[in-house]
Amino acid sequence: MNQPLRPVCRAPGEIRVPLGFTFATAIAGIKQSGRPDLALAVAGEGATAAAVFTRNRVAAAPVEVGRAHLKGSKGKIRVVLINSGNANCATGPAGKTACERVCKETACMFQFRDNEVFPSSTGIIGVPLPTEKIIAKLSDLAVNLSSSEASAQAFANAILTTDTRPKTASAQFTVAGKPVTLLGVAKGSGMIHPKMATMLAYIFTDIAAGPRDLQQHLSAATNATFNSISVDGDTSTNDTVLLIASGKSGAKLIPATRSKFTHVLRDICESLSEQIVSDGEGATHIIHLSIEQARTREESLQIARAISHSPLVKTAWAGADPNWGRILAAIGNSGVPVDPVRVQIHIGDQQVCRNGAIHPFDEPRAHRHLSQPDASIRVQLRRGKTNLQFLTTDLTTEYVHINADYST
Numbered sequence: 001m002n003q004p005l006r007p008v009c010r011a012p013g014e015i016r017v018p019l020g021f022t023f024a025t026a027i028a029g030i031k032q033s034g035r036p037d038l039a040l041a042v043a044g045e046g047a048t049a050a051a052v053f054t055r056n057r058v059a060a061a062p063v064e065v066g067r068a069h070l071k072g073s074k075g076k077i078r079v080v081l082i083n084s085g086n087a088n089c090a091t092g093p094a095g096k097t098a099c100e101r102v103c104k105e106t107a108c109m110f111q112f113r114d115n116e117v118f119p120s121s122t123g124i125i126g127v128p129l130p131t132e133k134i135i136a137k138l139s140d141l142a143v144n145l146s147s148s149e150a151s152a153q154a155f156a157n158a159i160l161t162t163d164t165r166p167k168t169a170s171a172q173f174t175v176a177g178k179p180v181t182l183l184g185v186a187k188g189s190g191m192i193h194p195k196m197a198t199m200l201a202y203i204f205t206d207i208a209a210g211p212r213d214l215q216q217h218l219s220a221a222t223n224a225t226f227n228s229i230s231v232d233g234d235t236s237t238n239d240t241v242l243l244i245a246s247g248k249s250g251a252k253l254i255p256a257t258r259s260k261f262t263h264v265l266r267d268i269c270e271s272l273s274e275q276i277v278s279d280g281e282g283a284t285h286i287i288h289l290s291i292e293q294a295r296t297r298e299e300s301l302q303i304a305r306a307i308s309h310s311p312l313v314k315t316a317w318a319g320a321d322p323n324w325g326r327i328l329a330a331i332g333n334s335g336v337p338v339d340p341v342r343v344q345i346h347i348g349d350q351q352v353c354r355n356g357a358i359h360p361f362d363e364p365r366a367h368r369h370l371s372q373p374d375a376s377i378r379v380q381l382r383r384g385k386t387n388l389q390f391l392t393t394d395l396t397t398e399y400v401h402i403n404a405d406y407s408t
């Protein structure tokens with residue numbers, strides 16, 4: 001009989017590492033800060049994987065190579081290699097060649113096939129990948145591989161760029177006496193507006209599953225979590241979410257275990273997406289935006305994005321200003337054919353807009369609600385029965401400072 005899920009863990013030192021994975025990090029000198037900038041994860045024989053990628057038409061070289069490797073290996077991935085500090089994007093044919101060479105050298109070291117290496121990069125766009133620096137550190141990575149929690153935590157730290165903290169989540173459930181563990185690691189705090197993936201995220205599990213099953217579960221979990229958040233409305237060129245299964249727990253993803261795995265995977269993705277938004281560049285307020293009574297999910301997403309991408313709305317949130325008129329204007333400009341006189345808006349537990357017009361409310365109380373680190377805004381369209389929960393942030397001067405100085 002399956003045991004209840006253990007809670008998703010976020011605090012350092014509380015993560016659980018699935019069986020069949022080892023981790024290592026190194027300093028290659030890609031980051032000017034001198035911090036770790038290479039992260040490696042190696043899976044045991046028989047590991048399978050699935051991924052979702054950015055929909056930005058300007059896709060980085062590792063995205064193109066990662067897609068090709070998943071297809072060419074039929075979902076058989078043994079190594080995940082990530083560099084931070086350089087996106088290897090908009091680097092022309094040389095960028096793809098550089099990525100493929102790094103994969104080839106990594107595969108050679110471990111005696112795997114080239115397409116069993118899954119690459120990722122994050123950092124500045126338009127700068128050639130320092131291939132030699134990465135290759136020179138591969139042997140250090142290989143000798144330092146470990147299955148310890150400390151190594152997994154170091155992996156989470158090495159993939160960061162403008163993040164102020166690592167993002168991790170893990171959980172465990174039992175199938176017929178066999179513990180199944182999931183560990184999620186992510187980075188991202190700016191350029192966050194998922195259109196199928198967000199930032200970089202890697203989810204490791206020791207359940208046994210085929211690539212097709214993993215893809216179905218990952219796509220569903222991603223749509224409900226990573227695709228329902230936004231920090232600044234910009235979709236990265238490198239966005240990748242990878243789900244990789246070692247199969248070493250002895251438990252299989254079969255109909256009897258599918259429900260449990262679905263639930264835990266979604267919890268992991270939800271935790272990571274919340275951590276990304278809470279670490280949004282310069283963010284001081286996290287907004288839980290509820291879009292209710294839309295006709296379709298896509299319609300509710302369109303409205304949520306219109307609200308969360310409006311500089312006027314976001315700056316009002318930064319000042320805890322209960323300016324509901326800006327929210328209503330963003331709804332009207334979303335492209336969805338809403339009837340304004342049917343729209344209702346709530347800030348916290350107060351209705352501030354009724355039938356598209358002001359509803360008397362306590363402004364100081366609304367201001368106090370928006371002054372909290374986490375605030376809620378609820379929009380009712382009265383068009384249908386579809387509801388959506390969406391996470392976003394305010395827009396502060398600190399966001400401008402971070403991104404004005406990013407490459408210099």
